[in-house]
Amino acid sequence: MRIGELAERAGTTTRALRYYESRGLLPARRAVNGYRTYDEDDLRLLQQIRTLQDFGFDLEETRPFVDCLRAGHPAGDSCPASLEVYRRKLAELDVLIGQLDAVRTQVGAQLARAELEAQAELPGGPEPRCELTDN
Amino acid sequence: MRIGELAERAGTTTRALRYYESRGLLPARRAVNGYRTYDEDDLRLLQQIRTLQDFGFDLEETRPFVDCLRAGHPAGDSCPASLEVYRRKLAELDVLIGQLDAVRTQVGAQLARAELEAQAELPGGPEPRCELTDN
DNA sequence: GTAATCCTTGACGTCGGCGTCAAGGCAAGG
DNA sequence: CCTTGCCTTGACGCCGACGTCAAGGATTAC
Incomplete structure (x- = not known):
């Protein structure tokens, strides 16, 4: 099959395939007319x-x-090199997710605090904090 | 103070400050000699x-x-526009973290499976799966 | 023959947030 | 006067994974 068909069947573009080939990741055989040829x-x-x-x-x-x-x-993951990539990726993901969780917590706290302060400002001066102050 | 001092005090670079100014984020006053001038x-x-x-x-x-x-x-977060950014960011983080968690789970599963299969291959043919097979 | 649809290579554009020169001006110490 | 160390603007480089356009060749349909 030719590049267009392969791209369509894989849900990608011809540009991506040519890019992969330029990176040596997915070289293609050539037909007599110079067209790239691929198989299953x-x-x-x-x-x-x-x-x-x-x-x-x-x-x-993805190369391994x-x-x-x-x-x-x-x-593709039947080789040790692939498993190593899996493990590295898991470690990276754990770090990244941890960082994002920390950021999420911080931003959430900032939002909560800022909303409280905005609340305290709006209704015309500081509000009574507790009904007990009425006594 | 001049750009170098501000950069150092903020733990960034003069290049970054000039970039912020080019984006209209942090404009600077100018001294007579053309030097950028900043205050506290x-x-x-x-x-x-x-x-x-x-x-x-x-x-x-960061603009709001x-x-x-x-x-x-x-x-900086005393304004509604800033709070909106907080909220959008939180939503983005939730989506992103969710996706990363899903990926982590998938990759983890792939790794576990591939390791098992590698285990089953190595020791010279399929191993006994259970001691009961010895009976 | 010619239009439509593939294919080829080459090369520049994209995005964000700067890094890294390059060429030159200004101020202060010795 | 000269060096040193700030500062100025301008412009290209970087990274990853392609998108997009240009100019032209090949194949097929009619």
């Missing part, structure tokens, strides 16, 4: 790439998986 | 910007806070 195996490699991309993996991080498949293994 | 208020504005940046806010998102301070309010 290439589709599988491409699907592996796209799956990992959707998970937020960098393009370079692609190499693994190309080496004849049943799955 | 500018330092406060800059600190507000940096705090939010550290939280992952875009520069544009800076405007709020410049309008004479005691805090």
Whole structure:
């Protein structure tokens, strides 16, 4: 199949495929007329790439998986190098999620505080804090 | 004070300050010789910007806070526009953290599965799955 | 033959927030 | 006077993963 069909079947674009090839990730055979030619195996490699991309993996991080498949293994993650990428990614995710949780907490606290202060300002001077003050 | 001192006191660079000015975020007065001149208020504005940046806010998102301070309010988040930014950011964070959690779960599962399969491959053919098979 | 639809390579644009020169002006110490 | 160390503007570089356009060749449909 040619580049357009592969792109469509994988849900990506021809531009992306040419980019992958320029990075040495998904080289293509060439027909006599110079057109790129792909087969079903290439589709599988491409699907592996796209799956990992959707998970937020960098393009370079997908390379071990692609190499693994190309080496004849049943799955892209059947090789130690791929597992290492998984582990690194998990560690990165844990750090990132932790940071974002911390930020979320901080921003949430800031918002709560600022809303309280705004509340205290608006209704024409400081309000009574408690009914007991009426006594 | 001049740009170098302000940058140092705020823990940033002169390049960043010039960039903020180019974005209209932190304009500077000028001395007779053309040098940028800042005061303590500018330092406060800059600190507000940096705090939010550290939280992952875009520069544009810091603008309401800076405007709020410049309008004479005691805090950058004393204005409704700032609160809106807080709320939007919280919503964005929730979505992002949710996505990252989902990815973490998926990647974790993939890793566990791939490790199991690798385990089953290595020790020379499929291993006995259970001691009961010895009977 | 010609229009439509593929394909090719090459090259510049995008986005954010600056980093990093380059070329030159201004002020102060020795 | 000269050096040193600030400052000025301007402009290109960076990163990742492509988008988009340009100019032209190939194939197929009619």
